[in-house]
Amino acid sequence: MNISERYARETARDYALRMLKRNIASMELEPGVMLSENELSAAMGLSRTPVREALIELSKIRIVEILPQRGSRIALIDYDFVEESRFMRMVLEKAVFELACDMAPELDFSAAEANVKLQEFYLENQLNEKLMEMDDAFHREFFRLTNKMQSYHMLESMTLHFDRVRNLSLFAVKEIKIVEDHQKLLAAAKAGDKEQAAALIVKHLSRYKVDKEEIYSKYHRYFTK
Numbered sequence: 001m002n003i004s005e006r007y008a009r010e011t012a013r014d015y016a017l018r019m020l021k022r023n024i025a026s027m028e029l030e031p032g033v034m035l036s037e038n039e040l041s042a043a044m045g046l047s048r049t050p051v052r053e054a055l056i057e058l059s060k061i062r063i064v065e066i067l068p069q070r071g072s073r074i075a076l077i078d079y080d081f082v083e084e085s086r087f088m089r090m091v092l093e094k095a096v097f098e099l100a101c102d103m104a105p106e107l108d109f110s111a112a113e114a115n116v117k118l119q120e121f122y123l124e125n126q127l128n129e130k131l132m133e134m135d136d137a138f139h140r141e142f143f144r145l146t147n148k149m150q151s152y153h154m155l156e157s158m159t160l161h162f163d164r165v166r167n168l169s170l171f172a173v174k175e176i177k178i179v180e181d182h183q184k185l186l187a188a189a190k191a192g193d194k195e196q197a198a199a200l201i202v203k204h205l206s207r208y209k210v211d212k213e214e215i216y217s218k219y220h221r222y223f224t225k
Contacts, residue, residue: 001043002028012050013057019044020054021156024063024074025163026129031222035064035072063160077164078224082208085162090205092155093139097189097197099146104192112141112186119179128170131178135166138182142189164222165208165215172218173211181207 001023006015020040023029035055037048044051055072058064065075100107115138122131143152170176181204188197208215216223 001040002026003043012046013053016040016044016046016050016054017057020058020064021160024058025160025167026132027164027167029074031074031076031164033074034070035074037071058160061157061160076224077161077222079212081161082165085158085160086205086208088155088158089162090202092151093142093205094198094201096142096146096148096151097185097201098194099148100142100189101192101194101197103146104190107145107189109145109186109190112138112145112189115141116179116182116186119182123176123179128167131170132167135178135182136163162208168215168219168222169208169211172215177207 001019003019004022010018020029029035037051037055040051041048055064056066059066059072062078062081063075065073067073115134119131119134119138122128122134140152143149170178181200185197185200185204188200
């Protein structure tokens with residue numbers, strides 16, 4: 001597992017939940033793998049209780065399966081959940097980018113610009129984990145710019161289903177379009193072009209459909225039948 005430091009004032013449960021989400025999204029915890037509460041607790045330096053609470057929370061969004069008398073395991077990827085997750089993102093992010101276009105003259109896009117530059121570097125150097133971090137940060141930045149962070153946090157858990165497929169695409173798909181998409185989205189937002197921004201975000205969040213066969217052929221063991 002990839003473990004980072006606990007935030008100041010972060011509860012043990014919230015820390016466990018954040019670490020589990022991070023490792024599920026990045027595929028460090030692979031679909032179908034059984035989980036040991038003892039091992040997870042030791043890795044995060046926590047007691048079993050907050051880890052168990054975090055697993056129960058993740059079971060509510062069907063990303064973890066609680067198996068009576070057997071423990072817990074990471075759920076296989078279900079394309080129905082992936083599509084619903086994508087739908088939620090598309091509805092909210094389309095609205096957020098349109099709002100950013102309306103607000104463009106008063107917004108400071110410097111953080112988004114710096115983010116895209118880092119994405120270019122990580123793509124060129126095949127640093128996929130860093131690229132995914134910057135991808136997430138790019139989208140989060142537009143929620144921050146438009147003062148819609150509460151909406152972002154509401155969306156965050158359900159997007160785990162979608163995030164796993166996004167991660168697999170970096171290893172399965174030969175021609176990665178993530179950075180190019182973000183460059184165009186940023187340009188449209190800065191220009192205040194709502195129609196272009198809306199079309200771009202729909203295309204960006206629908207790429208997994210184009211790449212579906214390529215992803216599945218390489219990682220079919222991670223998916224439900």
